[in-house]
Amino acid sequence: MAKRVLVIGCGLIGTSFALALRKTFGGQLEVDGVEPHPDHREALRTAGVFRAVYDRLPPAGPSPRYDWAVLAVPVDKAAEMVPAASALAHWVMDVCSLKGPVCAAAREAGVAARFAPTHPMAGKAMGGPSAAEASLFAGQVWLVVEGWPAVSAVLPLLRATGAVIQPVASEREHDLAMAAVSHAIHLVSGAAMLAFHDAEKAAGAGGRWAAWTGPGFRDVTRLAGSPAGFWVATLLANREAVAAQLERVSARLGEFAAALQTGDAGRLASLLESARAVSEAWRRDRDRALSSGEP
Amino acid sequence: MAKRVLVIGCGLIGTSFALALRKTFGGQLEVDGVEPHPDHREALRTAGVFRAVYDRLPPAGPSPRYDWAVLAVPVDKAAEMVPAASALAHWVMDVCSLKGPVCAAAREAGVAARFAPTHPMAGKAMGGPSAAEASLFAGQVWLVVEGWPAVSAVLPLLRATGAVIQPVASEREHDLAMAAVSHAIHLVSGAAMLAFHDAEKAAGAGGRWAAWTGPGFRDVTRLAGSPAGFWVATLLANREAVAAQLERVSARLGEFAAALQTGDAGRLASLLESARAVSEAWRRDRDRALSSGEP
Incomplete structure (x- = not known):
C-alpha cells in the first residue's frame, strides 16, 4: 500500500x-x-x-x-x-x-x-x-x-x-475515442453557437432571437461557453483525429441538407430514425458497461 | 372576455x-x-x-x-x-x-x-x-x-x-429564427450522434466507447433521441431556412477543421473565444428580454 x-x-x-x-x-x-x-x-x-x-x-x-x-x-x-x-x-x-x-x-x-x-x-x-x-x-x-x-x-x-x-485497449484507441466523444463534440457545440450568431446577423435581428431559444438550444450550445484556454492544447495535440471526426459530422450534416433540399421525406425520416436508434444503442451500451463494474 | x-x-x-x-x-x-x-x-x-x-x-x-x-x-x-x-x-x-x-x-x-x-x-x-x-x-x-x-x-x-x-415581427422572421434556434439544432444533434457511431464503427470499437462519454456528449446528442415523427413535417415545411442554417454550421465546422489541419493555435483560440463571447451575449440578451416582460 x-x-x-x-x-x-x-x-x-x-x-x-x-x-x-x-x-x-x-x-x-x-x-x-x-x-x-x-x-x-x-x-x-x-x-x-x-x-x-x-x-x-x-x-x-x-x-x-x-x-x-x-x-x-x-x-x-x-x-x-x-x-x-x-x-x-x-x-x-x-x-x-x-x-x-x-x-x-x-x-x-x-x-x-x-x-x-x-x-x-x-x-x-x-x-x-x-x-x-x-x-x-x-x-x-x-x-x-x-x-x-x-x-x-x-x-x-x-x-x-x-x-x-x-x-x-491502447493510448491510440483512447485518443481516437476522445476525438469522437469529447473534442469534436466541443467544436460542434461551438460551431452551432457561432452559426446562430451568423443567422441572427444575416437577418438583422440584433439579439432579438436569444429569448426564443429553448432547452434543446441551451444543451447543444452549452460547451461553447467554456473558456478556450485548456482546449487549444488538447485539440492541437489530437488534431488529426479531431479533424477526421469533424469530417464525419459534416458528412452527416450534408446528408440531412440533401434530404431537405430534395424534399425527400422518406430519406429525412430514415436519417432521423437512424440517429434515434444510435442514441438508444449508446444509452444501452453505456448503462451495461457502467453496471458491469470493474475490469 | x-x-x-x-x-x-x-x-x-x-x-x-x-x-x-x-x-x-x-x-x-x-x-x-x-x-x-x-x-x-x-x-x-x-x-x-x-x-x-x-x-x-x-x-x-x-x-x-x-x-x-x-x-x-x-x-x-x-x-x-x-x-x-x-x-x-x-x-x-x-x-x-x-x-x-x-x-x-x-x-x-x-x-x-x-x-x-x-x-x-x-x-x-x-x-x-x-x-x-x-x-x-x-x-x-x-x-x-x-x-x-x-x-x-x-x-x-x-x-x-x-x-x-x-x-x-413577422411569420417569416419567426420561421427563420426557428431554423436557427430549433430545427437545425435538432439536426446538429442527430449528426453528432450518427458521427459518433461512424467513428466507433471505423475503429472497430463495437459499443465500447459508449461508457466513455460524459455530460457534454449527453447534452449535445440529447435531441437525437427524439422520435422522428413530428420532425419530418416541420423540417420539410421550413426546409430552405433549415438547409441554409446547416450550411452556416458546416462553414463554421470547416473553419475549426482548417485551424486544426494547419496547427494554427492562434486561429483555433480565436474561434473558441468567439464562440464563448457569442454564448455570453446570447445568455445576456435572453435574460434581458425575459426580465423586461410583456410587449
Missing part, C-alpha cells in the same frame, strides 16, 4: 484526488503537492489538504521519496515532466485527457514499467483548488490504458475515489 | 392549454375539445378537463358557436383546418412551431382579421394528453406574430397560462 503521494498540479482534478485519498486513507497516507500559482498555494494552505505544498518540484534524492507521483497538469506539461516525476517517485501516473503524448514520453524516458496512464472523466464548470471536492470522481468513469504494468498498482488509489474504472 | 373555447387537437399542448385556462378562469369559461384518437378521448373523459370531447369538428351553425378555436395539431393539418375552424369560432389561434403555412392559409381563407398566429415554446419528452399539465407554459416563452389584429384579443388567454409573451 502506498504511503507517500506527490500531486503535481493542484488544480480541480489534482486537489479533488488528494481530498478523496485523504478521505479514504486518512493518516495512513501522506499527500504532498506541487503548485506554482501563489493564489492556489494560499488557498491550499488554508484548506489543509496537503501535508506540504511546494512551488516547484522538490529536488530528487538518491532514491525516490514518494511511492506515487500524480501528474495533474495539462498534457503538454505532463509529457515534459515525466522524467523528473519518475526521479521523485517509484510509480508515476497521469490524469490527462489525452494519452498519446504522455505514453510516448514515458517510453522515451525508459520508465514505461513504472508509468500508469489514466484519465478521470470528471470536471466542473469552475476550475481551481477551491472548486475541488472529495466526491468529484464518485460514480464517474476513470479510464486506464491496458498493457501498462503500473496500472494494476494504481487501482487501489483510483478505487478509493469511488470512480467506475474502465479499461481502454 | 371569451366564454367558449374549442381546442382542436387534445395532445400535450392543447390539453395543457385547456388545463391552464380552466385553472385561471374556472366556471367562467367553457372549454370543448376535438380529438380523433379514441385512446386520447378516453383519457380526456376520465380527466374531466373538457366539457365535451368530439371525435371530429362539430358542424358549423349559422353563427360561430365559440369565441375561440385553438388549432393545436401539426402545422400541415392546422393550415388545412383554418377555414373550418373559422366557421366555428369568432376568433382562431394556432400553436404551431412554424408560422408561414398557417398565416398563408388564414390570408387565403380571408380570415386574417380574426386569426392570431402564436407559438408556445414549451414541451416535454412525453407527448399526449396524459402528460399535460396546467403549469406547462408557466415562465416559458410564448411567441406572437405582430401585425395580426387578433393577437391583442388572445393575450388575456395566453397570460392566463403564466407564459412570458414575446412578439415576433
Whole structure:
C-alpha cells in the first residue's frame, strides 16, 4: 500500500484526488503537492489538504521519496515532466485527457514499467483548488490504458475515489475515442453557437432571437461557453483525429441538407430514425458497461 | 372576455392549454375539445378537463358557436383546418412551431382579421394528453406574430397560462429564427450522434466507447433521441431556412477543421473565444428580454 503521494498540479482534478485519498486513507497516507500559482498555494494552505505544498518540484534524492507521483497538469506539461516525476517517485501516473503524448514520453524516458496512464472523466464548470471536492470522481468513469504494468498498482488509489474504472485497449484507441466523444463534440457545440450568431446577423435581428431559444438550444450550445484556454492544447495535440471526426459530422450534416433540399421525406425520416436508434444503442451500451463494474 | 373555447387537437399542448385556462378562469369559461384518437378521448373523459370531447369538428351553425378555436395539431393539418375552424369560432389561434403555412392559409381563407398566429415554446419528452399539465407554459416563452389584429384579443388567454409573451415581427422572421434556434439544432444533434457511431464503427470499437462519454456528449446528442415523427413535417415545411442554417454550421465546422489541419493555435483560440463571447451575449440578451416582460 502506498504511503507517500506527490500531486503535481493542484488544480480541480489534482486537489479533488488528494481530498478523496485523504478521505479514504486518512493518516495512513501522506499527500504532498506541487503548485506554482501563489493564489492556489494560499488557498491550499488554508484548506489543509496537503501535508506540504511546494512551488516547484522538490529536488530528487538518491532514491525516490514518494511511492506515487500524480501528474495533474495539462498534457503538454505532463509529457515534459515525466522524467523528473519518475526521479521523485517509484510509480508515476497521469490524469490527462489525452494519452498519446504522455505514453510516448514515458517510453522515451525508459520508465514505461513504472508509468500508469489514466484519465478521470470528471470536471466542473469552475476550475481551481477551491472548486475541488472529495466526491468529484464518485460514480464517474476513470479510464486506464491496458498493457501498462503500473496500472494494476494504481487501482487501489483510483478505487478509493469511488470512480467506475474502465479499461481502454491502447493510448491510440483512447485518443481516437476522445476525438469522437469529447473534442469534436466541443467544436460542434461551438460551431452551432457561432452559426446562430451568423443567422441572427444575416437577418438583422440584433439579439432579438436569444429569448426564443429553448432547452434543446441551451444543451447543444452549452460547451461553447467554456473558456478556450485548456482546449487549444488538447485539440492541437489530437488534431488529426479531431479533424477526421469533424469530417464525419459534416458528412452527416450534408446528408440531412440533401434530404431537405430534395424534399425527400422518406430519406429525412430514415436519417432521423437512424440517429434515434444510435442514441438508444449508446444509452444501452453505456448503462451495461457502467453496471458491469470493474475490469 | 371569451366564454367558449374549442381546442382542436387534445395532445400535450392543447390539453395543457385547456388545463391552464380552466385553472385561471374556472366556471367562467367553457372549454370543448376535438380529438380523433379514441385512446386520447378516453383519457380526456376520465380527466374531466373538457366539457365535451368530439371525435371530429362539430358542424358549423349559422353563427360561430365559440369565441375561440385553438388549432393545436401539426402545422400541415392546422393550415388545412383554418377555414373550418373559422366557421366555428369568432376568433382562431394556432400553436404551431412554424408560422408561414398557417398565416398563408388564414390570408387565403380571408380570415386574417380574426386569426392570431402564436407559438408556445414549451414541451416535454412525453407527448399526449396524459402528460399535460396546467403549469406547462408557466415562465416559458410564448411567441406572437405582430401585425395580426387578433393577437391583442388572445393575450388575456395566453397570460392566463403564466407564459412570458414575446412578439415576433413577422411569420417569416419567426420561421427563420426557428431554423436557427430549433430545427437545425435538432439536426446538429442527430449528426453528432450518427458521427459518433461512424467513428466507433471505423475503429472497430463495437459499443465500447459508449461508457466513455460524459455530460457534454449527453447534452449535445440529447435531441437525437427524439422520435422522428413530428420532425419530418416541420423540417420539410421550413426546409430552405433549415438547409441554409446547416450550411452556416458546416462553414463554421470547416473553419475549426482548417485551424486544426494547419496547427494554427492562434486561429483555433480565436474561434473558441468567439464562440464563448457569442454564448455570453446570447445568455445576456435572453435574460434581458425575459426580465423586461410583456410587449
